[in-house]
Structure formats: structure tokens, C-alpha cells
Amino acid sequence: MTIHIGAKQGEIAETVLMPGDPYRARWAAETFLDDAVLVNEVRGMLGYTGTWKGNRVSIQGSGMGMPSLSIYANELIKDYECQTLIRIGSCGAMQDKVSVRDVILAMSATTVSTPSSGIFRELNFAPTADWSLLKAAVGAAEA
Numbered sequence: 001m002t003i004h005i006g007a008k009q010g011e012i013a014e015t016v017l018m019p020g021d022p023y024r025a026r027w028a029a030e031t032f033l034d035d036a037v038l039v040n041e042v043r044g045m046l047g048y049t050g051t052w053k054g055n056r057v058s059i060q061g062s063g064m065g066m067p068s069l070s071i072y073a074n075e076l077i078k079d080y081e082c083q084t085l086i087r088i089g090s091c092g093a094m095q096d097k098v099s100v101r102d103v104i105l106a107m108s109a110t111t112v113s114t115p116s117s118g119i120f121r122e123l124n125f126a127p128t129a130d131w132s133l134l135k136a137a138v139g140a141a142e143a
Contacts, residue, residue: 002075005047005060007039012080013049013056018072019089022046022061028088029059045072058082066113084133105137 001008019025025046029036033050040047040060047060060076062069069087076082091104098104110126119125 002079004042004045004071005040005075005080006042007047007049007080009080011037011039011049012047012060012076012082013058014081014083015055015086016058016060016076016082016084017086017088018060018062018069019087020062020064020069021089022063024089025059025061033057033059062087066111084130086133103141105134105141107134 005012017028019028022045025048029048029050033048033052036048036050036059038046039049039058045061045063047058049056049058051057060072062072073085076085093102093104106129108126108128110124112124
């Protein structure tokens with residue numbers, strides 16, 4: 001158990017899907033996971049673990065924005081030894097050809113924000129997706 005996540009050790013899978021909205025986490029768990037179990041509800045930020053096609057998966061809400069996401073991502077990696085975090089949910093678009101409900105698989109993303117500039121100073125950090133995971137996601141989306 002951590003400050004923000006009430007799950008016991010072993011209750012969270014190595015692969016975690018992370019929507020911002022805790023109710024989207026509940027919806028995704030109820031819709032896609034078999035045998036989903038609520039493992040976290042600290043501060044209303046819901047987290048579930050179940051299986052999808054025989055694979056153990058967790059879905060943990062992260063809240064809005066980088067500061068909140070950073071709290072949950074850091075605890076999942078450091079305290080629960082999660083290996084793969086996948087952000088799911090909505091995002092803004094800057095191109096007219098991108099419509100509501102389009103699927104976007106981003107290779108990289110960046111921001112001009114206080115948390116990022118506080119950590120990286122004058123560098124513009126753009127975290128990049130794991131290539132094999134991104135390639136698999138594209139393949140699944142195109143299938």
C-alpha cells in the first residue's frame with residue numbers, strides 16, 4: 001500500500017492501463033476485463049485488476065494533468081514494480097482531420113508545462129513509446 005494507492009503487493013499487474021477519469025477506469029474494467037476486482041479506491045481514484053484474453057491487466061485512474069499522473073505512475077513503477085504503463089483516454093487535437101472518437105497511437109509527446117520544466121529545466125523532454133509495444137498496438141488497430 002502507498003500513500004495514493006491502497007492495493008496490497010501483488011494485487012496490481014505488471015501491465016497497467018491508465019485513463020485519467022476514475023469512472024472510465026471502472027467502465028473499462030467492467031467492459032473488457034474478466035474477473036475484475038477493485039484494488040484501489042483511495043481518494044476516489046479507482047483501480048482494478050483482472051484478465052484480458054488470459055493476460056493479467058490492471059486499470060488505474062490517474063486524474064487530470066501531469067502532476068496527478070506523475071503521482072500514480074511513480075508509485076506504480078517504484079512500489080508495485082509495474083513494467084508497462086499505457087495511457088488511455090481522451091486528448092485534445094490540433095488538426096481538423098482528427099475527429100471525436102478517432103484512435104490516436106502516439107509515438108511521442110511533449111508539453112510546455114511547469115512540471116516538465118521544473119524537472120528538465122531548459123530541455124524539452126519528449127518521452128517516446130516503446131517501439132515493440134507501439135508496433136503491436138498499430139497492428140492490432142489495423143486488424
